[in-house]
Amino acid sequence: MFNKRMMVMMAALLVLLLGLAGCGQKAADKPAAKVLKVGAETTFPPFEFQDEQSKEYVGFDMDLARAVGKQMGYEVQIQSMGFDGLIPALEGGNIDLIVSGMSITPERAEKVSFSKPYYKSGLSIIVKADNQTIKGFKELEGKKIAVQIGTTGAEEAKKIKGATVREFNSNAESYMELKAGGVDAVVNDLPVNQYYMAKSGDKSAKLLSEISNAEDYGMAIAKKNGELTEKVNKALEELKKNGEYDKIYEKWFGKKPQA
Incomplete structure (x- = not known):
């Protein structure tokens, strides 16, 4: 009886061990998810910013980056950092891709490779609502x-004759400085200024109609990749063919992109 009981127990143990081995083999056979590390300066609404409630990074760029990653079969991880640190992080291999409202310029193209353009923008001006002297860039x-430091808006502002340019780490700081009377104007990308005016409800400021330097945004990749x-x-x-790009665009800008 004792031997029979031992044989049954040993058989049960063998089945259990084989089952565990099978599970381990299945886990080992399952390939690890491919990760795409995306860098962004996340104080640039409506392109990238942190949702106050969920604390997730949201915006047009963030949705598009995740859609691109999904289309490629990658899990997207967003890494927030200063705009002027994005290209060095890409060159150093700390991130794989920059999706951060980055304009395609000859200077940047010397350091990184750009995707095909995914958004057309331009520079615009916000001034105090009672300002009657500034009507355009002249x-x-x-x-x-x-x-904002490191942007094309900063580069163009520095070319303006006799102007004193104050650089801030975020757009929010730029707008606060205008409200405080520390500057006469804010120069930034048109959709960013439009989003600020729409969401803030700031009646003390106004967006001027003149647009300068139409420019394309691109996703930046290391030249070696x-x-x-x-x-x-x-x-x-x-994404443009299957309509997903149009859905994301309309979600953040309230209209479909121009053909």
Whole structure:
């Protein structure tokens, strides 16, 4: 009886061990998820910003980056950092992709590879509502201008004759400086200024109608990573074909993109 009982117990133990081994084998066979590390300066609504309640990074760029990653079969991880630190982080291999309202410029193209353009923008001006002297970029000569550090808005503002340019880490700081009277104007990308005016309800400021330097946004990839550049371009093309790009655009800008 004792031997029979021992045999039954040993048989049960063997079945259990085989089952565990099978589970372990299945877990080992399952490939690890491919991760795409995306860098962004996350104080740039409506392109990228942190939701106050969920604390997630949201916006047009964030939705598009996740859609591109999904199309490519990657899990997207967003890494927030200063705008002027994005390209160094890409060059150093700390991130794989920059999706952060980055304009395609010859200077940047010397350091990184850009995807095909995914958004067309331009520079605009916000001034105090009672300001009757500044009507466009010409009148910014000799004035105090707030910009976000590292942006094309900052670069263009520095070209304005006699202007004093004050650089801030975020757009929010630029707008606060205007409200406080520390500067005469804020120069930033049109959709960013539009979003601020729409969401803040700030009656003390106004957006001027003149637009300067129409420019394209692109996703930036390390020059050595040509394969990823091809994958990103293909994913963007597929998202535009299947309508997903249009859905994301309309969600954040309230209208479909121009053809």
